[in-house]
Amino acid sequence: MKNDKPLDVGVLLEYFPIIDPPITLSEEVAHKFSSENKPLSQELIAFFFSNWDQIDEFTEFIPCCQLTSEFKFHILIYWKATLLSHEYILVTLSDKGELLSRKNFLWYLNKGKNKKK
Secondary structure, three states: OOOOOOOOHHHHHOOOOEEOOOOOOOHHHHHHHHHHOOOOOHHHHHHHHHHHOOOOOOOEEEEEEEEOOOOOEEEEEEEEEOOOEEEEEEEEEEOOOOEEEEEEEEEEEEEOOEEEO
C-alpha cells in the first residue's frame, strides 16, 4: 500500500505510540506491540531503517513505542527480528529524522531450541 504523505519523521512517528517510562520489555511484549500497532510500510523501512540497520528479505520490524522527551528529538523503540536473532533497538532521531544514536539493548540469539539472552 503506497503512502500518499511525503516521507518525513512525522509520518514515521505515527507508527510509534507515546508512552511514559518505566516500561517492561520482553519477547511476549513484542508480540503485543505487533498486534496493537500499525505495521511499518515498506516505504518507511526503505527510507529510514535501511540507513541505520542491516536488512535482508527475512528481517522484520515492529514499531513499539516512542518515549517522551523535553528536547527537540524523538526516542523510538522497535523490535527487529532476523533468522538468528530478535532484539529491541532504541534510536534517537532529530526533528528532521536524522539518526543521532542507535543502541541494541535487549536481544535474543536463536541457537536451535535454546535461546540466549
